[in-house]
Amino acid sequence: MPATPRPPSRCGPPGVDGSGPPSPAGGHLHLWTSPEGHRLHAPFGELTREDSTGRLCCHLCGRWYASLGSHLRAHGWTSDGYRAAMGLASGTPLTGRSLSSSISARQARRYAADPDHRRQLGRGHRMARDGSLAEAARRAARDAAVRPQRDAARRAALDAGRATRREARAARLRARLAEAGSADLATHLRDRHAAGASLAELARETGLGRDRLRAALLEAGVVPRPPGATTPAGRRARAVAADEAAARRVGTDDVRAWLDRRSREGWSVLRLAAAVGHSPPWVRSRLDRTG
Structure with missing residues (x-):
């Protein structure tokens, strides 16, 4: 019985899967470079998928994952930062085909079995059609823009209150000392x-x-x-x-x-x-x- 081919442990161009002899430095060679000069394990501007499993290649370490979203935290990266740094479109999904299919099937089963879930999705569709969803997004964007000023004002008010209480305590202490x-x-x-x-x-x-x-x-x-x-x-x-x-x-x-x-x-x-x-x-x- 023929052996099942082992998926490559590292990304590489056609014919290079990282399973051959190690590089002179004892590790996997960086085969691509970003415009900023960073050495990468996958082509810049592309999301490399493994044909047999649908897994994705991490540009940073060259390993294959069903989902890069959680893996990127090990590198200290966010999904948005990774997409921007690797030249990927902002909406590029970072999940492999098998995981995406599994999630889609699970959501379909939930939609069929859960009336409340269907009502909530229907409400979202209606909000999208009548424009209220876009208006809510605009309000959220405005709130995000003014939040730093609001937080700064709140901190200033708290600091002023603390200063007032400190001065009141100091005044009471001075009165006690004067009395003594x-x-x-x-x-x-x-x-x-x-x-x-x-x-x-x-x-x-x-x-x-x-x-x-x-x-x-x-x-x-x-x-x-x-x-x-x-x-x-x-x-x-x-x-x-x-x-x-x-x-x-x-x-x-x-x-x-x-x-x-x-x-x-x-x-x-x-x-x-x-x-x-x-x-x-x-x-x-x-x-x-x-x-």
Whole structure:
């Protein structure tokens, strides 16, 4: 029994099927060239079909396929781009005869068996006859033309809304800091953290969420304490350490007594804060305790 001829694995001109000896480079030779100088495996401007199977030859790799549409994605190409680059008409089908026949037969069976499908196709035919289909295509083309401008306007509106919300948050934060007597967020966070304030307390004072608060602490040069470190004993120890540091700064053994004396002498809270290196809220808390 004679053997069935093996379909060629690569495209080629008559008599060349890629089954002979390999090229000197060890692969299949590019036998055609596009006007731009690209080496091709099939003639430019032609869609090569295999006579025995009806498969199509890929210009890019020289292999045969029942459909080039899905295969082109492996090359990173679209069907329209492939047609344009290979000199094919825009409506050239990229499916082989056998696959086209199979699709046609399947569609015919569906048309015969599905009344709803027939109604939909009939509606499309009526739209084509009365011109409404062409009008819908024109509307789609107009929409496609204005879509970039519409998308740009939508993005601009979203960006403006985000900017407005950012400014509103910043205004609320400035009001909170002014109420606390702090010049800026970094100073407030450093002073309150040194005084033993927990992250929850700082969040309530500033209105910042957890992530934004942690980021602001790091920007202020403050390393947030690990969970569990903010205990009553820890807060007392840090408060004592802050008092001792302030006392050394002004050369006294009792910073609270020193603050009380200077306050009675007429020093303002801001002047006292600058002297001890702490915030006005810190100074007020010490004065309240001495009073």
